[in-house]
Amino acid sequence: MNPSASAAKHQPGRPVNKKRTFSKLSVREAAWGYLFILPVALGLAVFYMAPSAASLFLSFTSWDGMSSPVFNGLDNFTQLAGDEKFTRSLLNTxxxxxxxxxxxxxxxxxxxxxxxxxIKGMILYRTLYFIPVITMPIAVGMVWKWLYNSEFGLINFVLGSLHLPQPNWLFDEKFALFSIVIVSVWTSIGYNAVILLSGLQGISASYYEAASLDGAGTLYRFFRITLPLLTPSLFFVLVMSFINSFQVFDLVFIMMGQQSSLLDSTRTVVYSIWEDGFKYFNMGYASAEAFILFIVILVITAFQMYFQKRWVHYQ
Amino acid sequence: MTSYSSYRSRRIAVHVLLIAGAILMIMPFLWMLSTSFKSFADSMKVPPTLFPSEWHFENYSKVLSTIDFGRYYGNTILVTLGRTAGQLLLCSLAAYSFACLKFPGKNLIFLAMLAVLMVPSQVVMIPSFVIMRELNWLDTFYVLIIPGIFSAFGTFLLRQFFMTLPKDLEEAAKIDGCSYFRIYWNIYLPLSKSALVSLAIFTILASWNELLWPLIMTSSEDMRVLSIGISTFQGQHSTDYPLLMAGAVMATLPIIILFIFLQRYFIEGIAMNGIKG
Structure with a gap:
């Protein structure tokens, strides 16, 4: 291979023989370039892009998943707007x-x-707080269902011995959704903290030195230095948390069970999609639900991107 | 002296807070472990006891004999390994191409790939089900492994990492007449161990813990992965918590042990991801 070939790329208009080496090399490079991305590009096209497009199409049809889909215009969407089960699941989410x-x-x-x-033991603390993040959500749901058990569960035992009220967590309309919220918070703190911690470590010590020379107190430093300089990481964590929360399914599936009478107060959008698509085989209808979820996530993310100017300070 | 003692008392306060939080984080696991060794009657005792009054190790063998746990394990391990190996190989190859090679339309293709990241998996699920049925892949390992290999996220993550590597090495290798594949294989991959391990961890976690995809795409008992296995198990033994907890311990332990050994990579991977956004 010609050593001058790479230099030639940056210098157009060289003598003809050099130019030929350059173009021969770049054709070869392009060929390998395409070959290397081919498997992933093909896979993404077949398993992600084509289904995404199909999903948009299906949301305008009525389809049981077997016979051919029947185009029905905006019927699914008008029906969804009046579907109490779906609007409730949107509200729950x-x-x-x-x-x-x-x-x-x-x-x-x-x-x-x-x-x-x-501080001593930082790695140990970090490890302990992170374990809930990596644990299988199904197992997490099972354990918490047991913790929430109103008669024999640990939580109500502790509350009882402190003479606090002992709610019937998963079987009380007022508490069911909140019970799932508690578990989600428990599983996500470690993940968010790790991202925020790396943000904190990026804040230059000189800010704090200047502030302590001025005699600033801990709280002042936290609200005037730490928090503003942490906003880029906070922004990232906020956007990701919203996206993930809108897609909650596993915990509801395992903790509420499929027969629970309280499913109405805990059913989420993804649960609805699964139920309509794969239990009742209303696949056109479920596609429309998925499409609405996509739009909601997109709008909220765009909204956050737009308003970040107001509160995110990039150093 | 006073500033030293106030510094010390602040440190103690920090530890007290951190320990209290850590107990809240770990308690559910200890409770799971403790219940898994209790007898059924013991688990229903009021007030509950922290330790089993008798240790029933046979709960674990009971779980193994009631459901085909070994099979679920085998399936999950096979799926996880297949996906992780495939993803590391194919995504890194594409990432190398995106980061280092020049070809027409590269940016457009890269953008199209990033667009995939925006679409929630639920949108793709319904047509995917039909595609898999047409391919006759439903209820096979193909459906559990192959679509999971192609990851826009993985390609993006590795591409970002490759972009940070110095170009000199590649130039030197080109002069020595190395093929592009050799440059990728002998230079880029060995230099990217930490990024590859991070991606491997994300993939292992995602496929080990996944529920919705296998729930939809598989139906026979032979094809059950751990998450499906223990959720059906819960359906059958809804109140026998010692058995359920033994199942949950077995399903989660391998990942927790893996995490404890590789926690540096887990956390660096996530932190890196967070910064790159």
């Missing part, structure tokens, strides 16, 4: 998100600040 995201992020900020110091 929204409530779940609004409760989970701020709680998880608030605890994660506290944890990250505590861990961002030279």
């Amino acid at each position: 929204l409530l779940y998100t609004i409760a989970t995201v701020p709680l998880s992020i608030a605890f994660a900020v506290i944890l990250a600040v505590l861990l961002n110091q030279k």
